[in-house]
Amino acid sequence: MKPELREVDRKIWSEIGQIIPENIFDFHIHCIYEGGFTGRIPDPLKIYLPCDIEAVLDNMRTVLPERKTTGIITGWPAITADLLKQNDYISSSAARNNLFFLALTAPQMDARYLENIAKKRECVGFKPYKCFADFPEDARITDYITEKQIEIADHYGLIITIHLSKRAGISDPLNLEDLDRLSEKYRSVFWNLAHCGRSFIPDYIENAAVHLKRLMKRNIYLDTAAVTDNEVFTIVFSEFGPDRILYGSDIPVSFLRGRCVGFGYDWAFITEETHSITASFPVKPALLLYEQIKAMNKAFRKTGFKMPEIEKIFFRNSEKIIQKITKGKEHD
Numbered sequence: 001m002k003p004e005l006r007e008v009d010r011k012i013w014s015e016i017g018q019i020i021p022e023n024i025f026d027f028h029i030h031c032i033y034e035g036g037f038t039g040r041i042p043d044p045l046k047i048y049l050p051c052d053i054e055a056v057l058d059n060m061r062t063v064l065p066e067r068k069t070t071g072i073i074t075g076w077p078a079i080t081a082d083l084l085k086q087n088d089y090i091s092s093s094a095a096r097n098n099l100f101f102l103a104l105t106a107p108q109m110d111a112r113y114l115e116n117i118a119k120k121r122e123c124v125g126f127k128p129y130k131c132f133a134d135f136p137e138d139a140r141i142t143d144y145i146t147e148k149q150i151e152i153a154d155h156y157g158l159i160i161t162i163h164l165s166k167r168a169g170i171s172d173p174l175n176l177e178d179l180d181r182l183s184e185k186y187r188s189v190f191w192n193l194a195h196c197g198r199s200f201i202p203d204y205i206e207n208a209a210v211h212l213k214r215l216m217k218r219n220i221y222l223d224t225a226a227v228t229d230n231e232v233f234t235i236v237f238s239e240f241g242p243d244r245i246l247y248g249s250d251i252p253v254s255f256l257r258g259r260c261v262g263f264g265y266d267w268a269f270i271t272e273e274t275h276s277i278t279a280s281f282p283v284k285p286a287l288l289l290y291e292q293i294k295a296m297n298k299a300f301r302k303t304g305f306k307m308p309e310i311e312k313i314f315f316r317n318s319e320k321i322i323q324k325i326t327k328g329k330e331h332d
Contacts, residue, residue: 028248
């Protein structure tokens with residue numbers, strides 16, 4: 001997928017370009033290795049191709065011009081994924097491009113294998129995913145990453161990026177209960193809750209805010225990936241401040257044209273590539289990434305965040321985490 005800037009994108013960029021710092025650290029990047037599946041690449045993923053790391057980096061330069069970008073890459077979790085092949089690919093890609101990576105994990109993965117990959121200089125953590133649980137849409141955290149695997153991450157002081165299961169995301173009581181227990185027991189893990197704790201609509205983060213605010217005194221962070229609702233960001237910024245928020249894009253999803261739309265207490269991504277978007281006038285969807293940063297910009301203004309706070313979110317918080325992990329490996 002090669003994003004091309006259209007008039008609507010250029011208009012949004014004229015609004016958001018001034019608040020995007022020169023340095024950007026993207027905490028949430030996927031690449032797709034076409035040989036990393038058992039059999040043919042799944043049809044739904046073909047829309048994103050080419051999505052090797054070189055294509056991803058080239059596309060980042062297109063949509064974020066005149067910015068110095070780096071970040072954390074991972075593969076694409078799927079039932080048909082060959083996780084070992086994908087991890088080999090992202091490991092070598094990270095090393096070639098001065099990036100960091102999260103190793104894809106599944107509950108049955110051998111602990112010795114994870115120990116070895118955790119020792120790699122560019123490996124900064126693990127990326128489990130709910131699809132590897134027996135009941136993906138109703139899974140608890142330890143249904144898709146085992147405590148033995150969490151122990152390895154804790155030993156090396158690594159990141160675990162969690163895409164929460166359950167319909168209510170971070171506001172589900174069992175997710176909060178698991179996060180409370182695990183973040184207390186494994187305090188050296190950097191717990192990153194992807195997509196603001198999978199809060200694509202305000203209700204989830206709003207309902208969890210009081211409990212989560214207490215938990216975020218521990219080693220818990222929220223990334224911004226693919227959230228396009230400015231009210232979600234307003235709640236996140238005002239409740240938790242700038243120090244535990246990490247800019248992430250969810251590339252290549254963010255190269256689609258559209259946004260996440262709330263329906264009652266549910267949500268769905270509506271994009272030009274996946275839906276027929278009709279109205280009484282021509283609809284001109286923008287890049288989802290621009291919709292996300294546009295929503296963040298509105299929340300910056302509402303909460304009074306200025307450039308020092310914005311820089312923390314876009315790169316300083318991530319740099320601190322990476323420095324702690326790499327320094328820890330030097331002394332391990």
